[in-house]
Structures are given as C-alpha cells and as structure tokens.
Amino acid sequence: MSKQIKINRKLFDKANKDSSKYIAKPGLTRELVIEISKQKKEPKWMLDKRLEAYQLYIKAPMPNWGPDLSKLNLDEIVYFVRPDTEEKTTWEEVPEEIKKTFDRLGIPEAEKKSLAGVGAQYDSDIVYHNLQTNLKKQGVIFENMDVAVQKYPELVKKHFMTNCVPITDHKFASLHAAVWSGGTFIYIPKGIKVELPLQAYFRMNAEAGGQFEHTMIIVDEGADVAYIEGCSAPRYSKNSLHAGCVEIFVGKNAKMKYFSIENWSKNTYNLNTKRALVEKNATMEWVSGNLGSGVTMLYPCSILRGEGAKSDNLGIAYSGEGQDQDIGAKTIHVAPNTSSITKSRSISAYGGRSTFRGLVKISKNAKNSKAIVICDGLLMDEKSSCNTIPSMDIYNNEVEAAHEARVGKIGDEEIFYLMSKGISEERAIQLIVAGFIEPIVKVLPFEYALELNRLIEMEMEGSII
Amino acid sequence: MRKLEIKNLFVEVDNKVVIKGLDLVINRGEIHVMMGPNGSGKSTLANALMGHPKYKITKGNIIIDGIDMTKKKSDSRAKAGLFLSMQNPPEVTGVSLNNFVRTSVESIKDEKINPVKFYRTLSDKLETMGINKDFLKRHVNVGFSGGEKKQMEIVQLLILNPNYVILDEIDSGLDVDALKKVSEGINNFFNKDKAILMITHYSRILDYIKPNFVHIMKNGKITKSGNEKMVKIIEKQGYSNK
Numbered sequence: 001m002s003k004q005i006k007i008n009r010k011l012f013d014k015a016n017k018d019s020s021k022y023i024a025k026p027g028l029t030r031e032l033v034i035e036i037s038k039q040k041k042e043p044k045w046m047l048d049k050r051l052e053a054y055q056l057y058i059k060a061p062m063p064n065w066g067p068d069l070s071k072l073n074l075d076e077i078v079y080f081v082r083p084d085t086e087e088k089t090t091w092e093e094v095p096e097e098i099k100k101t102f103d104r105l106g107i108p109e110a111e112k113k114s115l116a117g118v119g120a121q122y123d124s125d126i127v128y129h130n131l132q133t134n135l136k137k138q139g140v141i142f143e144n145m146d147v148a149v150q151k152y153p154e155l156v157k158k159h160f161m162t163n164c165v166p167i168t169d170h171k172f173a174s175l176h177a178a179v180w181s182g183g184t185f186i187y188i189p190k191g192i193k194v195e196l197p198l199q200a201y202f203r204m205n206a207e208a209g210g211q212f213e214h215t216m217i218i219v220d221e222g223a224d225v226a227y228i229e230g231c232s233a234p235r236y237s238k239n240s241l242h243a244g245c246v247e248i249f250v251g252k253n254a255k256m257k258y259f260s261i262e263n264w265s266k267n268t269y270n271l272n273t274k275r276a277l278v279e280k281n282a283t284m285e286w287v288s289g290n291l292g293s294g295v296t297m298l299y300p301c302s303i304l305r306g307e308g309a310k311s312d313n314l315g316i317a318y319s320g321e322g323q324d325q326d327i328g329a330k331t332i333h334v335a336p337n338t339s340s341i342t343k344s345r346s347i348s349a350y351g352g353r354s355t356f357r358g359l360v361k362i363s364k365n366a367k368n369s370k371a372i373v374i375c376d377g378l379l380m381d382e383k384s385s386c387n388t389i390p391s392m393d394i395y396n397n398e399v400e401a402a403h404e405a406r407v408g409k410i411g412d413e414e415i416f417y418l419m420s421k422g423i424s425e426e427r428a429i430q431l432i433v434a435g436f437i438e439p440i441v442k443v444l445p446f447e448y449a450l451e452l453n454r455l456i457e458m459e460m461e462g463s464i465i
Numbered sequence: 466m467r468k469l470e471i472k473n474l475f476v477e478v479d480n481k482v483v484i485k486g487l488d489l490v491i492n493r494g495e496i497h498v499m500m501g502p503n504g505s506g507k508s509t510l511a512n513a514l515m516g517h518p519k520y521k522i523t524k525g526n527i528i529i530d531g532i533d534m535t536k537k538k539s540d541s542r543a544k545a546g547l548f549l550s551m552q553n554p555p556e557v558t559g560v561s562l563n564n565f566v567r568t569s570v571e572s573i574k575d576e577k578i579n580p581v582k583f584y585r586t587l588s589d590k591l592e593t594m595g596i597n598k599d600f601l602k603r604h605v606n607v608g609f610s611g612g613e614k615k616q617m618e619i620v621q622l623l624i625l626n627p628n629y630v631i632l633d634e635i636d637s638g639l640d641v642d643a644l645k646k647v648s649e650g651i652n653n654f655f656n657k658d659k660a661i662l663m664i665t666h667y668s669r670i671l672d673y674i675k676p677n678f679v680h681i682m683k684n685g686k687i688t689k690s691g692n693e694k695m696v697k698i699i700e701k702q703g704y705s706n707k
Contacts, residue, residue, distance in 0.1 A: 420549050423572045431564075
C-alpha cells in the first residue's frame with residue numbers, strides 16, 4: 001500500500017514574531033561560552049566546567065554511527081537566545097507573544113486540570129514557573145536550572161554533569177555542558193510523594209536556534225514523583241539543533257516516572273542525552289514519544305546500581321517523510337537482583353526511517369538480574385524502513401534475558417475489514433496505528449495519552465490520493 | 466430498483482480470472498443460497514462485491530438500488546447498505562470491539578453517537594447472542610474462537626441494520642447452540658426490506674433458515690439455480706453432475 005498523506009503541522013510549525021533581547025551570532029566560540037556564563041552571573045566553577053567542556057567539544061569527533069549528520073552545520077547554529085522577558089510566576093504576566101504559543105499548545109489548561117507545577121522555556125530562558133503552595137511547604141523544589149545554580153550551589157555542583165552524564169560522555173554532551181541554558185531543577189525530599197505530575201514545556205522559536213536545556217531531578221529516599229516534558233519548535237528554512245541533557249537521581253526505595261513527548265519541527269536535529277542513576281530498590285520509568293525532528297538520536301539510559309533497582313523503558317516513535325528516528329534504550333545492570341523491561345513501538349510511513357537501538361549490559365556482579373527487550377515496528381508502505389539493532393552484553397551466568405523483535409506491514413486485510421463496515425480508509429489506518437501504540441499510550445496520564453494520539457492522528461491526517 | 470444486481474461480472478485475483486461472467490439479481494425480501502465445490506469462486510464473489518482491493522473487477526457491474534457501485538470503495542458500498550460477514554474476520558489488535566462498532570455506526574450514519582447509550586445498546590445485543598459483555602473491551606476478534614467471531618458479525622449485522630447482506634460461511638466453526646443463535650439472529654433481522662446472500666458448504670444451517678433460491682456455482686459461474694429442494698439433491702449426489 002502506498003499512500004500520500006498531507007501533513008498538517010501548522011500548530012507547531014508556526015513561528016512567533018521574534019522579540020528577543022539578546023541573540024548571539026551564529027557559531028560557537030570560547031568568548032560566547034564566557035558571555036553566556038557572565039549573563040547568567042554564574043559562579044566560577046560553572047564557568048570552568050563550561051570552558052573545559054568547550055575544549056572537549058572542539059576535539060571530539062562527530063559520531064560515526066547512526067543517522068547522517070552531514071547536513072548539520074554547527075557553525076550556523078545560534079547558541080544563545082534570550083527572550084525579552086523575565087521569569088514569571090503567574091500566567092497573566094507572561095508576554096502576549098509567548099503566551100499565545102503556549103496557549104495554542106494547551107499548556108495553561110493542562111496546568112489547571114492535572115498538574116502540580118509547570119515550567120515553560122522559550123528559547124534559552126525559562127519564562128514561566130509555578131509550583132503548588134502545599135508542595136513548596138513540603139520542601140519540594142521545582143525551579144529554573146539557572147536559578148538553582150545560584151540558590152542550591154552544593155546540590156547542583158555535586159550532581160551537575162559529574163557521575164550521571166559526565167562532560168566527556170560524547171560530543172553533544174560536551175557541547176551541552178558548554179552552552180546549556182535554562183531547564184528544570186527538581187528536588188523531592190525524603191519520603192514525599194507528589195500525587196500530580198510536574199511539567200515543563202520547551203519551545204525553540206529563534207531561527208537556526210539551538211536549545212540546550214538542562215534537566216536535573218533528584219528524588220530522595222522513598223520519594224515518588226512523575227515529570228512530564230513536552231517540546232516543540234516552528235519550522236524555518238535553516239536547521240535547528242536540540243541537545244538537551246537530563247540527569248536523574250533516584251534514591252533508595254524512590255520512584256520516578258519520566259514522560260516526554262518530543263515534537264520538534266522536521267528540520268531539527270534532536271541529539272539528546274537522558275540518563276538515570278537508580279539506587280537500591282528504586283524504580284525508574286521512562287515513557288518517551290518521539291514524533292517531530294528530521295533526525296533524532298535518543299537512547300534514555302538507566303544505570304541500575306543499587307541492589308533490586310528496576311527500570312521500565314517505553315518508547316513510541318513516528319517517522320514520516322524525510323525523518324530518521326534513531327531511538328532506543330540503554331540499561332546497565334551493575335547490582336544484583338536488578339530488573340529491566342524495554343518496550344518500543346515505531347511506525348514508519350511515507351519513506352520515513354526508524355531504528356531501534358537497544359543495549360542491555362549486565363555486569364559480572366549483577367547476579368540474578370532480569371532483562372526483557374521487546375521492539376515492534378509497523379511499516380505503512382514499501383518506501384519506509386524499520387530497523388532493530390538490539391544488543392545484549394552479559395557477563396555472568398545467573399541472569400534471565402529475553403529479546404523479541406517484530407516488524408510488520410500494516411495489514412491490507414485489516415484495513416479492508418474496517419472499511420467493509422463503513423469506516424473510511426484514513427480512519428481505518430488511524431485506528432490500526434492507534435491500536436499498535438496502545439500498549440504504551442495506555443500507561444500515560446489521560447490528558448497526555450489524548451495528546452499523543454492527537455499528534456499522531458495529525459501527522460497522518462489529510463487526504464489520501 | 467430495490468435490489469442488488471450483479472451483471473456479467475469478471476473478477477481477477479493475482480492475475481488469475483476467478484469469476485467468469487456471473488449474473489445474479491437479489492431482490493429485497495429474498496434469501497439466496499450459494500453452494501458449490503471448493504475453489505469455485507464463492508468467496509471471491511463475496512470479497513469482490515464488498516470491494517476488496519485484491520479482487521479486481523475487470524468487467525461487469527455491481528448495482529445497488531439502481532446505483533452503479535462497481536468502482537466504489539468498500540466504505541461507500543457499506544454506506545449504500547451492503548454488509549459482508551467474512552469467512553475469516555481478521556484480528557485487529559489494539560482496537561476495542563466497542564470502539565470499532567461505534568466508529569462503524571458513526572461512519573455509516575454520518576453522525577456522532579452518545580458513547581454511553583451506545584455501549585448499553587451493544588451490551589444488550591451481545592446478551593441476546595449469549596456473549597458476555599466483557600467482549601466489548603476486548604480487541605476486535607483477537608483471541609476469539611471461530612464461532613465467537615461469527616456471532617460477533619451477527620451482532621454487527623443487527624446494530625448496523627444493512628439492506629444487502631452477504632454471509633460467507635457464517636455457519637462454519639459453530640457448534641449446535643451457536644448455530645441456533647446465529648440463525649435466530651439472521652431470521653430476526655430478515656424482513657421484506659432485506660436481502661441476503663448466504664454462501665455455504667453445508668445444508669445444516671438451512672434447517673433453520675429457509676431460502677427462496679439456491680444457486681450452484683462452479684468454475685466462476687452459476688451453473689444451476691433452483692429452490693430449496695435442490696439442497697437435498699446436492700446432499701445426495703454432490704456437485705459433480707450438476
């Protein structure tokens with residue numbers, strides 16, 4: 001079956017008028033790194049870290065595996081853009097232009113209904129932040145990352161790109177460390193269970209912009225929290241770059257759920273690093289939806305370093321015309337009795353390409369550990385492709401490890417069956433696709449399940465020729 | 466005008482001509498039975514009538530209530546009042562039966578339906594068919610037995626209320642009780658405004674449903690037509706001399 005579907009991304013692709021108070025020149029220099037740090041009035045240790053990372057970035061080679069990055073011109077990217085506003089704590093105060101964007105994406109409504117707190121970042125700066133008062137009283141911190149550097153220096157210095165994602169990790173981690181700006185800092189004190197999820201929304205508006213937000217979440221012993229992140233950008237003729245970094249610390253017996261729906265515009269390179277350190281009997285759950293971006297390289301990673309630690313890694317990717325979604329999951333078992341489940345579902349349509357890259361590593365002392373990896377691909381037509389590249393490195397004999405991979409083509413028989421009962425071809429395809437991702441969508445909080453379904457329907461809506 | 470007309474129909478499957486000039490008129494108020502040996506083209510006829518893209522109509526016409534539907538897609542044919550119960554209804558993973566049937570009714574009637582009310586109507590219909598209403602939460606046909614799939618088709622028939630119904634081996638895979646329930650469903654559905662084409666191998670369903678016409682299909686054509694009595698002759702002699 002070969003179908004042409006008109007893609008409607010207007011909602012996300014529309015740019016707002018550019019009203020920035022500071023825009024750096026394209027390209028990255030040592031001077032710019034110093035300027036960023038200066039504008040943020042950062043302590044010396046952070047500037048030193050940025051400069052060290054900058055040197056590493058210059059020397060590090062581009063990745064020689066995965067999707068083609070040859071069209072990403074790093075000298076054309078604008079690394080630092082500050083919107084013309086200060087951070088606000090009431091929605092009314094957010095400037096009209098910026099508010100319009102987030103209103104269109106439904107952010108304030110979501111906050112009223114189902115969130116404990118919201119942060120919104122526009123280009124390099126957080127423009128809005130709000131946390132429920134009762135959580136503040138319990139000692140929960142939900143803060144702009146830049147502010148956290150000033151307000152909680154010890155906590156930040158100890159955790160910022162040290163043990164979790166070191167600045168030496170890879171080229172784009174080094175780049176991130178050099179130019180990072182904005183993002184979210186969350187601290188959940190011992191034993192505190194936050195009932196509603198916290199959310200951050202990242203919007204990249206400047207042309208040829210780069211967004212490098214840093215997310216740090218520390219879930220102390222026995223605490224429990226869910227965090228949701230949504231991302232988008234308008235479409236310009238020049239390529240944009242998103243190289244965010246997420247570092248999560250899940251303390252003993254704690255529980256963290258991390259939901260992310262990334263829907264950058266099609267000319268964005270989304271080269272993102274997400275990692276969690278999971279302590280004794282703690283649980284880390286990743287739920288990721290990847291729809292936008294021309295090229296994505298993203299492999300959320302859990303390092304199970306405490307005995308009995310658990311990780312769940314669920315992912316959905318949609319790859320349409322001209323898209324290359326290289327996504328996956330990494331789980332490193334380094335303690336006994338750890339367990340992990342990885343499930344991925346990817347859809348390739350209209351010539352899109354999706355690759356699942358999975359790594360499970362079970363070290364010598366991770367005795368009695370379990371790992372399951374299941375990946376399914378759905379091909380919508382002959383032009384598209386779906387690959388699975390799983391690998392399992394196991395260094396001891398007392399483990400249970402299983403891997404399943406399936407790639408199927410959308411069934412003509414199923415489409416005919418639905419159509420024979422009066423359902424249009426377009427709707428029939430939507431139903432089947434929604435059915436395919438259902439096992440993952442159903443674990444999302446209700447509003448986000450709806451949003452993700454709506455996004456995928458939008459991707460696929462239009463007339464079938 | 467109130468009839469389904471098949472005129473000089475030729476159908477190809479994988480470049481092989483399977484239906485070779487078939488003519489048949491089914492008026493409202495009539496039940497037709499199509500019998501014939503394996504490979505005679507019965508299921509091909511059913512699929513081609515419903516517009517399966519794999520079954521290519523190379524010549525001839527399908528006319529519903531005076532409107533030529535030969536080139537129309539399956540969903541348009543369904544909206545024109547045609548219904549097919551496939552020989553092997555496929556499994557559709559991830560789509561709940563409730564959601565599927567509601568989408569189907571909404572598409573055919575072209576209106577939004579109150580989901581709560583609809584759920585109740587559907588549960589009632591399921592109950593009359595002797596099926597647990599928990600089935601509504603299950604995915605379409607996934608893990609259903611052959612009989613359950615067929616019973617579910619009858620539930621859809623009763624809900625969608627089409628005018629022209631093709632039942633392709635609705636009786637296969639049914640035990641005696643299920644056969645009775647399915648037959649009852651069909652009999653309750655049938656009236657002077659409805660037309661049914663029943664494709665079958667076995668005469669046992671004809672103990673419950675009385676056809677007006679019986680046709681024998683061989684090698685892509687109708688070779689003989691008659692009334693109910695023909696069934697007894699086929700039972701005794703097979704298709705060989707017909």
